[in-house]
Amino acid sequence: MWGSSLGALLILLYVTSPFLVVFFLLVFLSVRRGRQAEKLLNTSKKRLAVAEVLWLMLVASIWTAVNVSSLSWIPAGVGDPALAVPAAGEQVLEVEAFMWGYNLSTTTLEAGRPVRVVAWSTDTLHSTGIYSPDGELLVTLMLMPGMREQVLLTLEPGVYTLRCLEFCGDGHAFMSAVFTVAGAGGG
Amino acid sequence: MAEEMSLSSLTLLPRLMFYTALAWFLAGGAAGLLMVLFHVTGAAAVPAYYEALTVHGILMTFGGVFQLMAGLSLIRAGFCYGKPIRGLLFLSLYLLLNISLAMLLASALAGVRVTYTLMFPLPAAGAFKGLWSIDMLTLFVWGVVLLLIAIIALYPASLAKILFFGKTKEQLVMERFMGTLSPSGMASMLPFIFVVPPIGAPILATAALIGAALLGVIPLTGISWFLEAVNFNYLFWPWAHNLMEAMGIMAIGTVYWIIPRYTADVEREPRLYSEKLGIFAIIFYTVAAAFAFPHHLFTMSSTQPIGLSYVGQLASWLTGFGAAFSVFNILATGWRYGLKIRPASLAVLLGFSLYVTDGFLAMQLGTIGWNYRLHGTYYVTAHLMTILIAVTLIWIGAVYHHFQLLRGRGDDEKLSYLHIILTTVAGFGLMYVMATMGVGGVPRRAYPIPFAADIQITLLTAFGALLALAQAIFIANLVRGGGVAAR
Numbered sequence A: 001m002w003g004s005s006l007g008a009l010l011i012l013l014y015v016t017s018p019f020l021v022v023f024f025l026l027v028f029l030s031v032r033r034g035r036q037a038e039k040l041l042n043t044s045k046k047r048l049a050v051a052e053v054l055w056l057m058l059v060a061s062i063w064t065a066v067n068v069s070s071l072s073w074i075p076a077g078v079g080d081p082a083l084a085v086p087a088a089g090e091q092v093l094e095v096e097a098f099m100w101g102y103n104l105s106t107t108t109l110e111a112g113r114p115v116r117v118v119a120w121s122t123d124t125l126h127s128t129g130i131y132s133p134d135g136e137l138l139v140t141l142m143l144m145p146g147m148r149e150q151v152l153l154t155l156e157p158g159v160y161t162l163r164c165l166e167f168c169g170d171g172h173a174f175m176s177a178v179f180t181v182a183g184a185g186g187g
Numbered sequence B: 001m002a003e004e005m006s007l008s009s010l011t012l013l014p015r016l017m018f019y020t021a022l023a024w025f026l027a028g029g030a031a032g033l034l035m036v037l038f039h040v041t042g043a044a045a046v047p048a049y050y051e052a053l054t055v056h057g058i059l060m061t062f063g064g065v066f067q068l069m070a071g072l073s074l075i076r077a078g079f080c081y082g083k084p085i086r087g088l089l090f091l092s093l094y095l096l097l098n099i100s101l102a103m104l105l106a107s108a109l110a111g112v113r114v115t116y117t118l119m120f121p122l123p124a125a126g127a128f129k130g131l132w133s134i135d136m137l138t139l140f141v142w143g144v145v146l147l148l149i150a151i152i153a154l155y156p157a158s159l160a161k162i163l164f165f166g167k168t169k170e171q172l173v174m175e176r177f178m179g180t181l182s183p184s185g186m187a188s189m190l191p192f193i194f195v196v197p198p199i200g201a202p203i204l205a206t207a208a209l210i211g212a213a214l215l216g217v218i219p220l221t222g223i224s225w226f227l228e229a230v231n232f233n234y235l236f237w238p239w240a241h242n243l244m245e246a247m248g249i250m251a252i253g254t255v256y257w258i259i260p261r262y263t264a265d266v267e268r269e270p271r272l273y274s275e276k277l278g279i280f281a282i283i284f285y286t287v288a289a290a291f292a293f294p295h296h297l298f299t300m301s302s303t304q305p306i307g308l309s310y311v312g313q314l315a316s317w318l319t320g321f322g323a324a325f326s327v328f329n330i331l332a333t334g335w336r337y338g339l340k341i342r343p344a345s346l347a348v349l350l351g352f353s354l355y356v357t358d359g360f361l362a363m364q365l366g367t368i369g370w371n372y373r374l375h376g377t378y379y380v381t382a383h384l385m386t387i388l389i390a391v392t393l394i395w396i397g398a399v400y401h402h403f404q405l406l407r408g409r410g411d412d413e414k415l416s417y418l419h420i421i422l423t424t425v426a427g428f429g430l431m432y433v434m435a436t437m438g439v440g441g442v443p444r445r446a447y448p449i450p451f452a453a454d455i456q457i458t459l460l461t462a463f464g465a466l467l468a469l470a471q472a473i474f475i476a477n478l479v480r481g482g483g484v485a486a487r
C-alpha cells in the first residue's frame, strides 16, 4: 500500500505538513524571542542539545522505516538472479518500443500465471509504463537502445495500457498500446 | 571617488549577470506560461509545445537560476575577500554563458526540441528521422559545449580566483572576512570548485568530440563508444546530478550566511548556532551527493546492477540527513539569538522551507520501489521545478540583502514582502499540484496530456499566473524601489 504511488503522496503529505507547521511556528517564536533580550540571554544550551538529539532521532526513524519497508516495494525480478531466467508456467510479453509505438509479442495474456515483461527500444530512449485497468501506474521500465529490461508481474484480469514515460520526440504522448489479461479458466 | 570606482569594479559584472538572468527568466517564464496555455486550449501544434518546453527548461535553469547564482556568489565572495571582479576570466564567463544560451535558444526555435536533459540519443535519432536538421543539431551541440565550458571551467575558476589568488583590497571588504572553512563563509563554494570540474570534464570532452564529428573534423566511427546510449548516460548523470547538488549546497551556504546576519542580537559577530555542525553538514552532504546519481537510472531493471541502485538509494537518503543537520542549525540559530524578519531573511527562510519540503519528495524519488511507480511522471517535474524555485528564492534573499548595492537605493519593503510571499505560495502550489498529477500517472513532457487532467491544469495555470504576478511586483520594486534603505 505505502509502496504505491498513492502511498507516496500520502507519506509526502504526512511528513511535510507537520514539518512545515513546526518550522513556521519555531520561526514565529524566534521572532518573538528576539524582542526580549533577557530571554535570549537565558537560553538553555542543554535544552537545545536535547532538541538536537530528539530531532535527529526522529529523522533517523523515518529514514530507517522507509528504507527498510521500501525493499519489499521493488518489483519482482529486479536484482534477483534466480528470477533472471524464465521459469516453467510463466508467460512472456515482449515489448519492442520505437518512435512512436510498440510492437507486442501478444495482446492477450492469462490471469493466474506470472507475466515476464521483456522490453527494449530500437531507436532512441523510451520507456514502457504499465497502467492497470483502473489507470494506476504499476511499473515503468527505462529502455535504452541496445539494452533489454525485464520485470515479473502478477496481473488481475482487465485491459492494461502501455505508455512511454521518457521524452522521445513529437510522438511521445501518442505512444501507447493495450493488452488484455483474460480471467483464468478462459473467462 | 576612488572608492566609488573600485566598488563598481566589484559590482559591475555581477550586476550585469543579475539583469541578464532576469531577462532570461522573463523569456523562459513566458515559455512556461505558454505551455500551460497550450494545455488549457489544446490549440498548439505538437512541435510548438516541445520547442516551448526545451526553451523553458534551458532558459530557466541555466540563463536564470545558474546565472543568478553565479552573479550573486561572485559579489559575495568579492565582498568577503575584497577582490575586484573584472578581467578576462570573469568577462569570458559572462560572454560564453550567454552566447551559448543564445545558440541553444536559436537551435531550439529552429526545431531541436530535445529538452534540457538531451534524452540522449534523441538529438541524433531525431535528426535521423528528419525532425530537425544536422546543421541545427551542430549548432545545438556546440551550444552545449560552450555552456559546459562556462559551467565546469570558467565559473569554478572565477570563484577559485577570488578565494585563493590576488591581494585583498581593504576598501572592498563589505562584510567580514570569513574564510573558506567557515560554513557561514565560503565553505559552500568549495564543492563547486573541486567537485564539478572533474566530474564534468568527461562529459565536456564527449560533447566536444561529438561536435567535432558533426563538423567532419573527426570520423564518427572513431567516437562510437561515446555514442552508445548507456555509456553516454553513465557519463552524463553523475555530472548532471552533482551540478544540481553543488548548486543546492551553494544555496544552503546562502542560508548559513544570511540568517546569522538577521538575528536580534546585533552586538555579536554573526555566527551560526554551531559552525562545526555547519561544516560537517556541508562535507557530509557533498560526499553523499557524489554517490546518488544511480537514482536517475533505477528503472533499467536489468541493466543497472541492483547493488548500484542500492548505493544510489542510500546516498540519496544520506543527503537528506545532511539537510536535517542544516534544519536544526538554522532553527537553533534563530532560537538562540532571536530572528529579525526583513525581506532578505524572509525570502531565505521561505526558500529554505520549500527546499526541505522538496528534499523529502526528492528522497521518495530516490527510493527504488517508489521510483518504479513515479519515474517519468509529473512527480519528477514537481521535484525539479520546486528545487529550482527554492534555490531562486534563497538567492532572491541575497538580492534583497544587497539591494542597495545592486540598485543604488533601497527597496519598497511592502512590495518586497508581497513578492516573496506570493512566490512561496505559487512554489508550494505548483509542487503539490504536480505531485498529485504524478501520482495519477500523468506522463511528464507529454502534449497533449493523454489523461483527463483539467482541474490540475487549471490549478497549474492559476499558480503559474501567481508566480508571474509576483515577479512583475519584483520588477516594479527594482525599477521604482523605495527611499533610502533603513537596514
Ligand code: HEM
Pocket: B029, B032, B033, B035, B036, B053, B054, B056, B057, B058, B060, B061, B064, B065, B115, B116, B117, B381, B384, B385, B388, B389, B392, B443, B444, B445, B446, B447, B460, B461, B463, B464, B465, B467, B468
Ligand atoms: C523559477 C521558475 C521556474 C523554473 C526554474 C522552471 C524550471 C523548469 C524546468 C527545468 C522544467 C523541465 C523541463 C523539461 O522537462 O524538459 C520545467 C517544466 C515545466 N514548467 Fe517550469 N520553471 C519555472 C516556472 C514555471 C512557470 C511560471 C510555469 C507556468 C505555469 C511553468 C510550467 C512548467 C510546466 C507545465 C512544465 C512541465 C512540462 C512538461 O513536463 O510537459 N514553470 N520547469
Ligand SMILES: [Cu+2]
Pocket: A098, A125, A126, A127, A164, A165, A166, A167, A168, A172, A175
Ligand atoms: Cu517513447
Ligand SMILES: [Cu+2]
Pocket: B240, B241, B292, B293, B295, B296
Ligand atoms: Cu540526481
